[in-house]
Amino acid sequence: MDHHALVKLLETVFVVLSLVALWFSVSNFSYVKRFLIGRPMRTSELHAQHNKLFWMIALPILSADLYSSVAYGPEAGITELAGLGPDARWIILPLTISSIVLLAILIVSYIMGILAYPNGGGAYAIAKDNFKPKWVSLIASSSLLVDYILTVAVSVSAALEAVSSAYPVVAPYETVLAILCVALLVLINLRGVAESARIFAWPTFAFMVCMLILIFTGLFDEMRHGFVQPATPSFGTVPQGLTTLLILKAFSSACSALTGIETISNAVPIFREPKQRNAIKTYIALGVITGVTLLGFAYHLYVKGIAPNPKETMLSQLSSLYFGHGIMYQIIIWFTFIVLILAANSTFTGFSQLAAIVAADGFLPRSLTNRGDRLGYSNGIIVLASLASILIIAFHAQTNALIPLYAIGVFLSFTVAQIGLVRRWKRVKGSRWWIKLTINLIGAVITSIVAVIFAVTKFTGGAWVVLVVLPILIFSSLAVHRHYQAIARELHIDLAITYPEANKVVTLVLVSGVHRVVNNTLSFAKGLGTDPIAVYVGFDEESINKMQQKWKEWGTPCRLVVLRSTYRSLLEPLIRLIKTIEAKQENGGYIHIVIPQFIPKKRWHNLLHNQSALLLRMWLIQHKDIVITTVPYHLKD
């Protein structure tokens, strides 16, 4: 028990440290950063890397997110029914068939999207184009952003569950390793390997081949040993305790396998010409492969009577039945791992690009539009990684615990996009528009029903979190937008009316004694030509007298004002002085405080010097209309 607690504690410490380290390596101009992230890239390099892709290459590149879900989707569905015993296992077949039907409907709907927006139309872009109220497009963007975060958490957790099925020794460290994977993904994405890099094609392709081999091995096995085997549970019996709610719950969990469909429609521009046609071809091919895999996999699970086991994924159980723990089993496990990590990786691009687009429209903090050294949206990448890490820690990297939160967002944004397309066909018309309209209308109705089923059946299991977070996110986005607009109005000036006139400046120099730093600061202040006044704050009579004496000995470099502090605080006497000056000052004048600052040679030496100047500066800047100048003095020691 104590050992477990220690592991958790170490995990927390590790996560905090790695986030801090990350932040440092990203925000500082350090060698570490150069080593990890690579040389900075020119803005002009942004558009240099585009080579259009042949559709057969694009297929595996764009399908990691969708196709990798076969590793956890069917299992998530059947796990919901585990409590009903072996009699309920046959239900995996109708469940899988209905999710394949849903997949087909979604793909046809998305093909309509490609026809409408050949330059790539995410749900947010479609909603923005077809709805006037901003909150509609914000539903699409916010729910997608939330789901991207969940995709990273779910995919990485599932990847580690795959590995710990083969190597149970890994199981206690799943959370730590999952966080490590996320950290690695952050590095990869800050380096900015393009999402469309051809290198990402082959692992997904290999995983597809693995899954097909598995399915054909299964068929071959069934041809030899019969399609009903000793282990096969009964078919068609209605187990005790089966309720409609439970079936719907299982269905919605199984549908977590459908996330990631939107990737191709966002990526139309990277296809070779004719790009729309090629993208559609890719969609159909992907749909067929995914459908075949889901159905074949589910069928073999049923025939072999495999039950969910928290310590070993069903994919691992099935593979080891066919291949033992030999080389083929290892290949399947490790490609599952790699493809799930790739799915998380593609999500990084999706999240940071969508966040940047929404931020550029003024609905999210503008810093999300900043491109980092390697042209990726670094802040979005870090935000995604942090939030996904929090989820992974909170849910101990357990896929089944995360599933109830998952996929609602995707189906919400599907619905918004479909309704948007319906409105578009009605407005734009075009050839055979009513067919397209009908398709999207059916899509809208079905996805909205699915979204409602998700929300209702998984509500208590965790979906309520998403249903609470989403409105908050949408309202905050609107608040952010209002803030930016208010600022823009406030900052706007009429060039003909407003002009920067020189205003009177009263310069105060804070002095703590007579020494080299004060000498340096006064040299600067006297160079300004505003006739500076030195201000000394004394805590007792003795030090005040000594200061006045020394100032005289020094030949009175400028006027000296002495303030008494009965409470050992710099701030209070200073505020009194500022109020006195303000009272005398005409309109538009500035009070300007010059503060010396030691800069020690070694960072840790800062601990040895009172940071009162720094705190004073922070307070004054925040609360008063006062200009603050810092004169650094770099210590040699």
Added chain:
Amino acid sequence: MDHHALVKLLETVFVVLSLVALWFSVSNFSYVKRFLIGRPMRTSELHAQHNKLFWMIALPILSADLYSSVAYGPEAGITELAGLGPDARWIILPLTISSIVLLAILIVSYIMGILAYPNGGGAYAIAKDNFKPKWVSLIASSSLLVDYILTVAVSVSAALEAVSSAYPVVAPYETVLAILCVALLVLINLRGVAESARIFAWPTFAFMVCMLILIFTGLFDEMRHGFVQPATPSFGTVPQGLTTLLILKAFSSACSALTGIETISNAVPIFREPKQRNAIKTYIALGVITGVTLLGFAYHLYVKGIAPNPKETMLSQLSSLYFGHGIMYQIIIWFTFIVLILAANSTFTGFSQLAAIVAADGFLPRSLTNRGDRLGYSNGIIVLASLASILIIAFHAQTNALIPLYAIGVFLSFTVAQIGLVRRWKRVKGSRWWIKLTINLIGAVITSIVAVIFAVTKFTGGAWVVLVVLPILIFSSLAVHRHYQAIARELHIDLAITYPEANKVVTLVLVSGVHRVVNNTLSFAKGLGTDPIAVYVGFDEESINKMQQKWKEWGTPCRLVVLRSTYRSLLEPLIRLIKTIEAKQENGGYIHIVIPQFIPKKRWHNLLHNQSALLLRMWLIQHKDIVITTVPYHLKD
């Protein structure tokens, strides 16, 4: 198991949050702080609170630390022998007798200290007075500081163990509650209740009475039921497996009851005249009471055959044997709790005062000498609380786990002080100086032997941590001292030679466009009379052209320099410009960069604005000899 992990996680979160909250409440001028800490006090109030104490009142006030140790000292000793079975239980008697002998020797030695330093002589002061090399006095101070931290951790943990003996339901929350107690002690000490407050006399006095009642009840019980009872283990048998090492280990654990002896000798000035005589009287009385208590308690433990039990302290076991779980038992438990908390409380004063003295000598960061609003040394209080909290968390508030680290420091500083006194008697002589010298010599030899026994027997159990930390602390202190001396030399100027001449200042104003904030900043810069130059950093040609156009339309308020940034960084083009100016500049000139800063009305709005100005400022101040001015613009929204 998961529930346990959750508790641990919550604990960590709680600790982090409470430390953050503490820091905020201390460093900000907030209502919260005023409510918790009270109104600030004038420096002149510092010496107003001294009423000299009658020795019978001083006795309980100054003895919480020493006397409270009876609650865990004997138990810590016998726990080391628990593995040997009931046959070893009689050893508690010789163990206790030898620690009482040690107590007597220490008290006599400390009385010599009072005779030598009537104004209060801590080990650090004695060492400083009698040894030239600074590291000797640093051994005394560092080991005391380390031990003060351990005293807080041990006392608070023991206090909670007392409570959870009576209320096992508390046991899983010991760590959280211990941290809460530390937080409470921080508040009390920031409020600055004087250590010598009379209110602290009665709980310790009541605890002493409780312990004496317990001992007399025991005697009465033994007179009725015999001095050897059925439960009494055999006496004098040598149990199998008993080694010298084990006995020494048990002895050193039992000696953890002797920490806190130094309090009276530090506090001589608070006694009524004749203060030396009264302090000595108090020492003798305290020695007698502690000795009687230790011996009586140990004897009854032996007679009743009580064995250590991690779930219930031996004090609780013995009390419940005599009094059941009635009112007397409750009184004993709660006074144990209160007195142990008081012991931790007195340590706060001891630590922060010693740290302030050492810091004033330049061996620790000077901020430790700052008095807070209520005249306590706030920084020392917070440092102590943070380090003690870390120990409590790391050791799950288990007294027996902390004991191996404990008391080495105290005995090290005892040794240094004794040798210092020996040197003093040799130097100063005075009446019957050779008696005093002999006493301190014996004291020195014995405490050094005990310190070596501690280090050897508890080395693997945790003492190595202290033996690693101490040299590090001493070396760091010396490094800190060197740093302060080097700085003092570097900053010193000859008033006759160095004088602040006005130097040429080149003022650059960073502008990000043409708007109200820029207008405000330029108004200020033009008021300086240094003929400012506006600097604009553009990321692409389009924005650069637009800026130049607008600047012309605005009537060119001042010269505009435009910099191109190919890497989307403000810093790089700016550094190039700075280097160009530096190359042209004569000696002693200043480059002065004026940066506008938005100050949003609500703190969280800062998230919505790029903090690039802030990061730029931090980097330039740290790395370049450049004066930075921040012109705040307080947004209305």
